[in-house]
Amino acid sequence: MDTSVRKPTWLIPSLGLTQIVGWGSMFYAYGVLMQPMQVALQTSKPVIVGAYSLALLISGLLSTLAGSIIDRVGGRLLMGAGTILAALMLALLSKVHSIAGLYLIWAGIGVAMSATLYQPAFAVITQIFEGGFRRAITMLTLFGGFASTVSWPLTQWLLEHYGWRDTWLIYAVANLVICLPIHALLPHTASIKAKIKERAAASISLAAVLRESSFYLITAAVTLNALVFSAMSLHLISILHDRGMSAYYATGIGALIGPMQVLGRILETTFGKNASTKQIGLIAIILLPIALVLLFVPAQWLLIYALFAAMYGIGNGVMTIVRGALPAELYGREAYGAISGAMATPVTIAFAAGPFVASLLYAIGGGYPGAIVALIVIASLGAVLFFYATTRLHTETNSLHVRKQP
Numbered sequence: 131m132d133t134s135v136r137k138p139t140w141l142i143p144s145l146g147l148t149q150i151v152g153w154g155s156m157f158y159a160y161g162v163l164m165q166p167m168q169v170a171l172q173t174s175k176p177v178i179v180g181a182y183s184l185a186l187l188i189s190g191l192l193s194t195l196a197g198s199i200i201d202r203v204g205g206r207l208l209m210g211a212g213t214i215l216a217a218l219m220l221a222l223l224s225k226v227h228s229i230a231g232l233y234l235i236w237a238g239i240g241v242a243m244s245a246t247l248y249q250p251a252f253a254v255i256t257q258i259f260e261g262g263f264r265r266a267i268t269m270l271t272l273f274g275g276f277a278s279t280v281s282w283p284l285t286q287w288l289l290e291h292y293g294w295r296d297t298w299l300i301y302a303v304a305n306l307v308i309c310l311p312i313h314a315l316l317p318h319t320a321s322i323k324a325k326i327k328e329r330a331a332a333s334i335s336l337a338a339v340l341r342e343s344s345f346y347l348i349t350a351a352v353t354l355n356a357l358v359f360s361a362m363s364l365h366l367i368s369i370l371h372d373r374g375m376s377a378y379y380a381t382g383i384g385a386l387i388g389p390m391q392v393l394g395r396i397l398e399t400t401f402g403k404n405a406s407t408k409q410i411g412l413i414a415i416i417l418l419p420i421a422l423v424l425l426f427v428p429a430q431w432l433l434i435y436a437l438f439a440a441m442y443g444i445g446n447g448v449m450t451i452v453r454g455a456l457p458a459e460l461y462g463r464e465a466y467g468a469i470s471g472a473m474a475t476p477v478t479i480a481f482a483a484g485p486f487v488a489s490l491l492y493a494i495g496g497g498y499p500g501a502i503v504a505l506i507v508i509a510s511l512g513a514v515l516f517f518y519a520t521t522r523l524h525t526e527t528n529s530l531h532v533r534k535q536p
Contacts, residue, residue, distance in 0.1 A: 138317065141258065142266060145251050146273025148213075148309040152246045153274060154281030155301035156185075156216060156239055162285040163294045170294070173229055181236040183482045188240030189247075190478025196244045197253050197471030198336075201464070205254035209313040212245025213305050220302035224295040246309070248274065249474050252454040253467035258317060263463070264407060264455040268399040271450050275392040334461040336468040345473075347519035352453055353476040354512030355415050358422075358505050359446050360484025361491075365498075372498045374429040383435050390443025391450075398448050407459045408520040411452035415516045417445030419509035425502055453477065 160182050168178045199208050219238040226232050244250070252267055259266040288297040339345050362369075366387075370380035394414070402410050421441035427434045457470040491501035 138258075141255065141317075142269045143273065144312045144315075145255065146270055148209075148246070148312050149248065149251060149270065149274040150277045150280055151301075151304050151308050152213075152216065152243075153277035154284070155220060155305060156243055156247070158278045158281040159285045159297070159301060162282060162289060163297060166289065166294045167232075171227070171229060171232065177229060178232075179485075181232045183486075184233060185236040185240035185243060186478055186482035188237055189243035190475045190482070192241060192244035193249055193471035193474040193478060194336075194468055195471070196250050197467030197469070197474075200250055200253040200257070200467040204257065204316065205250055206313060206316040208245050209250055209254070209316065210310060212242045212250070213309045213313055216242035216246060217302045217305040217310075220298050220305065224298035224302070246313075248450070248454065249471060250467075252470060254316060256454075256458050256463050256466045256470075260463075263458050264451070265399060265403070267454040268395055268451050271447070271454070272392060272395050274450075275388070275395065275447065278388055334465065334469075336465050336472060339461055339465075339469050340472070344519045344522045347515050347522070348456070349473045349476060351415065351512045351516035351519060352449065352473065353480045354508050354515070355418060355449055356477045357480035357484050357487060358418060358509040358512070359442075359449075360481040361488035361505060362422075362442070363484070365485065365488045365492075365501075369425060369498050369502065370429070370435070373425065375435070379429075379432060379435075383432075383439050386436060386439035387443040387446075390440050391447030393440075394444030394447030395451060397444065398451055402448075407452055407455045410448060411456060412513075412517060412520065414445045414448035414452060415513045417441045419506050419513060421445065422502055422506045422509060426499075 164175075164178045164182070168175060171178075196208060215238060219235050219242060222231075223235050223239075226235060248271070251270060255266045255270060256263040285297060288300060292300070367380050367384055370383060371377065375383070398410060418441075421438050424434050424438040424441075429435075453473065454470065457473060458466045461469050488501060488505070491504045492498060495501045495504060
């Protein structure tokens with residue numbers, strides 16, 4: 131019996147550990163370390179943040195390519211190579227002394243992100259877990275949800291005890307010691323691909339999907355949702371201060387969001403397990419504009435702001451699962467990597483652009499109230515597009531399946 135296509139019990143927690151290390155070292159740690167780096171490199175904050183945004187941009191642009199590689203040869207080679215690159219770039223980051231070097235290194239980190247974080251991991255487990263792929267994605271995101279919880283205090287501790295340069299070096303070693311062995315043990319692809327092809331009658335190619343208008347509508351919907359969430363993530367504390375809330379309570383409201391994202395994923399895998407990804411996604415995407423409306427209540431209404439944090443966090447936590455599971459549910463698993471990568475490209479760019487867009491809306495709207503109104507409109511448009519697109523998807527995917535038949 132071919133055991134290589136069994137669902138290894140170690141795979142989800144092990145890949146989850148790589149997500150904690152990967153997101154922690156390449157995504158969250160910079161928020162703690164960029165201030166001392168700014169001082170050491172004698173540059174401005176926009177320049178420091180720009181290097182990080184470049185990495186996110188490159189990661190997004192490479193999403194489709196990374197997914198296509200996994201579709202063809204599996205995740206072992208790509209994720210392993212990405213981990214080695216991540217370790218190399220983080221080690222070089224510990225030695226950086228120029229702005230040009232900083233940008234070149236973060237460009238390399240962007241390539242490593244595209245090969246190691248959620249999108250390639252989703253593609254790997256979608257190959258392996260067949261009908262249980264959505265639950266597997268949910269379980270993986272539960273692990274990933276703890277990346278910031280682990281990384282921010284750990285990075286602060288390392289910074290205080292070893293300095294920012296040695297902290298990057300420690301994270302480089304962590305990628306090699308923890309992530310590389312796990313990626314090297316990913317199941318062999320040939321037998322997995324053979325099993326997928328046995329069920330590929332319902333799968334659709336990327337080229338066919340790109341000819342359908344519903345794909346662009348739903349991609350636009352999740353991109354607008356990601357843009358608003360990213361914009362809020364950087365500006366939320368400032369918005370709460372602007373509403374008249376004290377720093378103590380503003381920080382407490384912000385701290386609720388991470389646990390609420392995890393709660394959203396738990397709710398999805400328990401109460402939402404019998405619903406389709408489209409149904410779950412519609413509920414989650416509607417939560418964001420409703421949550422933003424609550425920001426206009428008086429600052430003294432702390433329970434309402436706690437409700438805001440719950441709706442905002444739960445919605446984003448579930449949308450991570452929706453973005454991972456929806457392509458497989460709609461178009462099959464054979465070309466999942468390429469299709470999900472094509473959907474992830476504008477989403478990742480939106481994450482990179484979100485804080486700048488919020489700043490622009492702040493300037494145009496004459497303050498945060500105007501910016502919030504604009505973000506509510508954008509988030510609502512995303513929800514409307516998602517609803518409209520998912521009502522068309524059934525007809526279009528049926529048409530694609532018919533054309534696929536010999």
